Amino acid sequence: MNLISLALMIEMPTIVVLVKQVPDTNAKIAVQGDRVDLSSVKMEMSPYDSFAIETALRHKEAAGGTVTALTIGAAGTEKILKDAKAMGVDNIVRAWDDSWGELDSNALQSVLKESIESLGADTVYCGKSAADTGAGSTGPGLAERLGWSNASNVIGAEFSTDVTVSMPVESGVAKISVPLPAVISCDKGDFKPRKANVKGIMMAKKAQVELMTATAPASSVVVSNHSMPAAKPAGKTFEGGSSASQVVQLLRDEANVL
Template identity: 40%
Template structure:
């Protein structure tokens, strides 16, 4: 099967962001980057799908030239090749522009199934996967926690406020992956060595213009200072009194 895992280079989760001088985004200098958390799960599911059905896994991203680092990480874990849609303005692209660029490349690659993380841990939109599927005219199940593929038929489960939802669909499809779907493997030394010989194709993508205008970004307001009520069980009456009369939440 021709399998694609869409991944994203994102600021490390420990990052404490600073605002860029134009006030329109994050200051990207001196930021450590990593493979987005949920994309590790997407890549793992792509590799498992290949192990079960045969085929090839392409790790696909839209990112800066430096994103070859995150693609190499994917190759070391078991992807066969990488495609980088090189875009110096990658961090400013909106959900629509990104989804359209990825959909076009998925078509060019001839993919039959695409795995994405449920959301990238920078923008947290959880939108590019299902938007890409819609542009492609494909089936899509989001936030998947259980998946089986049998030939061209798929079954997936996801969790919502309604409960555990089961879906059936036909390939081609886009699956966005939620924590719990699998335990991602780490890259071993052998994988890291093998990754050096695997091909990465760099393409300058054709991009539609952003429709999103950033009016500004700000840091969240600091919480007012709280107080230690006391030590041990003796503090409980004072806590309940404060919750009732001061915070008025009981």
């Protein structure tokens, strides 16, 4: 029996990890005019996406198959795909069309659905949210469009014919079996993202980014402006530990929060 028929027989997963480029989470953000000015801000992969990559690589190590990192973005976003490649994903893909501009969640998820289908994936990992909007809509929204199961805010996973995830629920942490195909959104949890080694970085340099495109419906949600949050009025500062009792009194009498 050759390897291909063996692979078909035991149904190895075809895994896609969604990655997004965002501003460095340690960066200061400033607004120029009515838009955030990111011209001098370092861009990086959204931190939760590295947990998604780690989980995807562990899934492949347990069950075989392939891992493809997919981003939606203009050419300037390819560095995060190279970073994903250096961590160990097999393929890197960027979907884009110059007509897209800012996609709302409906348009973005439509593009992702089409891309995932043409990649033939049955398992998608992504960060629980991207560190720019923090919305967290993509995982569950994409799952619904594909008719797949999903789990969000996942902090651990075990792999067999399905994926058993750990996720926080009202009363604690639940172990939940998620049948494939599925979209799994990852939080920072049990898995520490692996560091790229020299060999990985060398391979990433040479790796080709595969390009694809899709059809995006018109956006019905349009960004009209960005603004800085209102500055807080200066508070009261006290010296020395004994002032703590005064602060407790103020919390009761002035702030009314106790």
